[in-house]
Amino acid sequence: MLLVISFLVYSGLELSPGDAVSHMISPELASTITAEQLDAMREAYGLNQSFLTRYWIWLTSMVQGDMGYSMAGGVAISEIMVKTVPATLELSMVALFFSTILGCSLGVISALKRGSGTDNSLTVAGMAGVSIPEFFFGLVAILLFAIELKWLPVGGRLLPHYETLWDRIPNIVLPSLVLALMMTAGAMRYARSSMLDVLAREFITTARSKGMPEWRVNILHGFRVALTPVVVLIGFRLPLLIGGSTIIEQVYQWPGIGSMFIRSVRASDYPLVMTISLMYVFVVLTASLIIDVLTALIDPRVRLGKE
């Protein structure tokens, strides 16, 4: 699977105009560089070899655990990854955490109060949450909280002298909240419908027939079962989260994998684009694996490997 994807991405990049060398030359200075110089650079970077050869070289070194070097700066890609991946993970995990908690609880409340004013307003708010373009939302949040009210920083992740975790929290608040709010809406809708689904099931009646208090019926029997599909769906939304973080990273100057990806795509930095794409795929596949494990933990039917 990864192999096929890597080949497709590599061929795709081959089709895009220009290569890394031509991107190293800024347009305003481009006319001053001679063709010989460019060819010399191409040779130095091995770009004059045939497409398949380059792919093979890339693939074999990748298999050996050598991610290669970014073309633009010659920095080892593993080093870039070490710097950018934690940033993105930090952002998306915080967002995922908040959105899941918030989304699930609001969704459950909404389902339990089905048809009430609370339910309706939560539904509308949730819908509104997924209907606003996220960069717009992010920018307005910056304007409001960072520039007008000056409560929070405008962006960035690490600052000099900001050593402790506590120092770093203000920086993550805005981007993660914006990202989380966009996610919450989705999680809430899933939680609500899943919960409604479960509440209509017969074992809820069974639980009630045992004379247990409502909270126990709803939470222990209802929510616990509703959780499985919610976890699965949140897992499926993980790619969305990672994708969403790309734009949020841009808005908040968050030095994560997303902004790195955009830069490397623009610079046709093949090795970097390849590695990041594959990493994305890897993350998505890992996520689905984790989801499988999680569902197994939550749902005993899956745990025992039976239907």
Place this chain on the structure above:
Amino acid sequence: MKKEILKLRGVKVHFPVQAGVFNRVVGHVLAVDGVDLDIFRGEVLGLAGESGCGKTTLGKAILRLVEPTDGEVKYISLDDNETELTSLEKKDMDPFRKKLQIVFQDPHSSLNPSFTIFGSLQDPLKKFGIKSKEERRKIIGDLLEAVNMRREYMDRYPHEFSGGQRQRIGIVRALCLEPELIVCDEAVSALDVSIQAQVLKLLMQLKKEKNLTYLFITHDLSVTEYLCDRIAVMYLGRIVELCDSEDLYNNTLHPYSEALISAIPVADLDKQTKRIVLEGDVPSPVNPPKGCPFHPRCPKATDICKTEVPTLKKYSTNGNEHYASCHLIDLPEIS
């Protein structure tokens, strides 16, 4: 003289069981595990058994709605031509599809909710050469009247009908190509008792009018007894007993049939008998027990039952042929 319409020889249907990350096949459900059966023209053959015994799968295998894994299904035409159905190409199957039809159990899923009755039914007619729309409408209209429904109903949607009416439309569908054999797959099981009787009567009446043969699949032995000429009892993919319907009740040979009959509650206070309560559940058809598949639950099981698989042998009761597969029958076997 009785003439066969279908001959089943060693029919097996095995479904692969997939599991694990790579969906590897880890075993097979032996849904039907070697069935020999003759169906005679003009008879009603009941196929009875509990859920999971393979009776429905067998019915569908005859029509090749599921592909048999092994074995032969032979169709014998009126002029005694034998055709082996399971080895036919899909398109060569068409002339026989006309002869063999099926009525399903669930009146809710057996009709396409997006089409009117006519819309659902016209495509098969079209396929089998009835080109003009008027003609198709006439055929369907006539059949609707034959099942005591109004001709105009063909332009209504399924949700406008009650369960019993839908089941009758299902019968119309099976009848529209003038088949010779109809497989009734639990055709009345999902109906309320008051409706069930209507449909049963209708089926009997149609059989007489149109000279049909039924393979009547059901779990309800009282219905089988009422309706069928012969009954085959299945257990875990095999036929354990096959005989005239009256003999099954009066001269039961197989202990499973016996238990089954006794377990059926009878709405007659004068006929209450002692229940034979079987222990445990039907074993999984993925790993059927060794020896006689029934032995773990059989109250009469002996050592031989645990090791040797009994075959279907021919006996005679009441002067009729009576087949059963049990080691413990002390009747003389007829060759």
Place this chain on the structure above:
Amino acid sequence: MAKSSLDKKFDQIRKREEEKTFSTKKRSRIVNKFLNNRLAVLGLIIFTIIILASIFAPLLSPYDPMRVDLRSMRQPPSFDHWFGTDSTGRDVFTRVLFGGRVSIFIGLGSAILSAVVGIAVGCYAGYKGGWIDVIALRISEIFMSFPQIILVLLLVSITGQSLFNLMAIFILTGWGGMYRLARARMLSLREEEYVQALRSFGLSTFTICYKHMLPNALSPIMVNITLSTAMFILTEAGLSFLGLGVPLNIPTWGNILNVAQDILILQNYWWMWGPVGIVISVFVLCVNFIGDGLRDSTDPSQQG
């Protein structure tokens, strides 16, 4: 004991029932249910208004969306310019209307086309199974193992920016979801008895799956189309933020909203981004409402 609002409603219904004055309008249950969903109806109304306004944009506005009037740049909303003017003096209201044409075309067009592709493949693969299914499944997995925006970015940078390319990319990335949905639906429909009945007549695969089964799979697909319309419109806006969306010479909602990147404009010229921001959000919201309403009304498991 004071009567709850639910009780009062019950009393009303009962009274109506006993006086036989309940409405007996003959409408399909689905339409009825949809119409009972106030949000969905509201969504449908606003959706229609926005679409009609976009279609009839030239009739609604005396201005040309491309007409530059540098001497009247950045004017606040007035009677002449309902939404004010932008940095080159173009009428924002007109641009929003014309931008809507393109944005809605991209959103709805891509959603419908990707649905067509997804359904065509999904129905067949879902019904027939076999190697076609395996291959289509693998291909869709490849597309779906990328976060969508990442894949779009990658493809945009490969193919270059143009309206056509963008739609093609949206279709390429969007068909997988539809395919899976159609496939899953087909897999469950395949077990329905009417399908088996059709098979027992030996009807062709094409007739069975596209004529008889497809209509029953349409409602979740419709819901999905609305949701992907919303998503594509938002993605288009996101891409123009990254500078990889529709070329700037074509006004789209994303391109118009993009001026908000400039903090100066964001702070001082609200009319240049406010109305279009609201229009995008409201439109997407309406589409979502409609989708939700459709989902509820076509879902037999939920009563209301």
Place this chain on the structure above:
Amino acid sequence: MKKLYVVIVAVLAHLMFISSASAQPTNSNQLSDPRVRQALCMAIDMKTIGETLFEDQIIMADSLLPNGPMKSPNLPDYSYNPEKARQLLAEANWDSNRELDMVFYYGDQLTADFMAAIQAYFADVGVKMTYRLLQGDVGAQLNSVPDDGVNGPAAVDYDLGYGARAAIAMQEYYNTFKTGLNPQTPGDPKMDALIEKINSSADPEVLKPAFFEIQEYQMEKVNICPLYYQKLFIYESNKVDRNGGAYGNAQYNYNWGITDWNVSGGTLQTNTGPVEFFEQPWYNLGLWIHNKVVFDRLLVADGALQPVGCSACESYELAADGLSLTFKLKDGLTFHDGNDVTVEDVAWSIRTAMKAPQMHALIGNTVGSIKGADAFKDGSTDDVAGIKYNIADRVITLELTKIDPNILTTFTQFAILPKHLLGDVDPLKFQQSDFWQKPIGSGAFKITEVKMNDFAKFEPFDGYHGGKAGFDIIAYPSYDGDGNLIKNAAAGKMDYGFTKNVADVAALDAMDNMGTKAVDIPYTRMMWIMQYPKP
């Protein structure tokens, strides 16, 4: 018959409007007709655009060359004149169905608005035009030169291009119009001769008439349409006091007296910090903050980039014939790691610059004119004949094969890099060295902390010959023209920087804590016009 008519019209037009340029298309591309090009120039009301879109922050342009002593007083007037434009187009039989394809490479909103304005003005005179932002390999899409430098066809596919040319040396504006070097303009022997002329001397007085002539000739032919001269805007927060330090062309290096600045709070926050690596300083000479503060140069320039004296050198001497230049290095210079700066380092830097591909044209021209450079480049020698040095005396002499009018300017910009750290690097992969993760120079500030992508911290360097600054610098990774500048400035995260975007200026001026200062720079925005036949 039709042909005859065309000829007559052409002759008439020739007589009436244009004195020397031939008033008819030279090839199948209608844009090769000078009347069309003139019309396009006259169709754009740059004055209004300047006053509105550009908030009065631009200077009208009448030729490629910026205003100054070299500017010819006799340039033709192509200011806004729609009637004349229409008339010229009519004469040239402009095909009103043709849609011109304008390309540009700036992603900002202002440029997009500018393009929309030009589109509108063109439409007004009956010329259809669409515009698109180039993606991917911009250089190749913009600047590929046709194989046949006279007849084409064009190697790239566009009709008009919006872009800019910045130069320190005035010759740089014209050198690319030589036959076979220009992607849009077909070669012309007269132009070649004029270019030869402006490169023939280092003496401004000698060059002046040559520049007049080439300007006038080019504007007659209108092979580009000058739009405006860009100003550069230096912004500073109220924490910064330059203490008399000069303001100049901040894209390059000049004497700005940073060691004397006062920065309240002791930390100067700025942008243009590194993203993945520090860019080597020979390409974008002064664009990044580290270019300016981490490295030292032999000479120093003033704000207008004229060489004004020594920086790392004790003294220098340019021979009267202009073919030999000698530097003597100051004593006691060290790199930030404590190693001495020697003439060996200078010589190695020059040699490496001959081979390294990403090189500013100014430096490329200078090092290329050193004796033996060609032989060194093609690998036939290991040494450059024209570089002679004595380590002990700290003296280095460069011998040239031809006059380089800008050689002193070059050494105000040419950073001296440490040989002991970079000596083993393949010049072709110069940028790929690990060195650029945390480079070491001999400039006023040393890099002490780098969090790539987040920030880089610079502290004053004790061993700098020009004195020690009293503040640290923190550089964030954002650059000229991105939206983050304004956000960060508004949040008080920006104390110094420069921009060329007038939209930024308006935003910055609106802030209480920020101020901007405009600097005239040689930076011409223009419209390229494709005169080769279509590919």
Place this chain on the structure above:
Amino acid sequence: MEDKNNIALSVRDLKTFFYTNNRCNKAVNGVSFDVEKGKTLCIVGESGCGKSVTAATIMQLLPTLSRIEEGEIKFQKDDKIINIEKLEKNGKEMREIRGSDIAMIFQDPMTALNPVYTVGFQISENLKYHTNLNKKEIREKCISLLNDMGIPLPEKRVDEYPHSYSGGMRQRAMIAMAMACNPKILIADEPTTALDVTIQAQIFELMDKLKKENDTAIILITHDMGVVAELADNVAVMYMGNIVEAGTADDVLRRPTHPYTKALLESVPVLGRGKNQDINPIKGSTPDPYNRPIGCQFAPRCNWQTESCDVMPEITQINETHQVRCHKYEQFFEKYK
């Protein structure tokens, strides 16, 4: 009627209406019956007749869009009579009755057990809320209950999840859950419909045993006259929200007095009567609950319909135990005697 002390539960003129889709469905429209201690009352009827709603009403387990309109449900709890219909739906008192005094088992044991908890946990919940046993005792009790229900290896099975149980075992587990607190009344809503006949026989055996051992009154809801014949002490036949005939099993099965009861009995083939038995279908089909006939609900399908049937007939007491809701019962009774 018999000694009042013998009555565990008494339902009088109960009406429960449903309000879905903005319509009112009179699902239970005036139902009265008594449940005797230690006896089995079978409520029999076709789908949609209101028999399950009646059960849910007694437990106050109705869905949101429905309510008890009128009537009384009197439950005798330790010499106290409690009016269940007056209790708050999920209030404390109702919860105390549920599961401990009145317990219920459902039609489909596949869906009635929560798939994510062990069977032991689900049984113990009942004990936790209605007894003072500590954890260890609860566990022991669970195991002994499972053992009583005839589940092999209860020590092991108690920690297994429902999906590893077979259908019959699940229903046994359900019964164990219901019997955990020795309820006075066990409501069984079609407990064997989803099961095979051999398993059904096992379950009936078990219920019979429990009834005898614990003196529990059972309300058994079924559509199968055969089940009634086998298990019932008393029978109530329901049609379209009303009880049309009630009495002892003997009364109703041997001397059916209502045309509907009679028709029901005649429409199913009886095992052992062979091919020649006569079955008589009931004409037409069950009416649309939103479009009910006026008067006697069965009239349109009844062979004995007259004009007087346009008025809903009153309940008539034929003898001490046998009652019927029909205008013509006398002729009918005569004719079929």
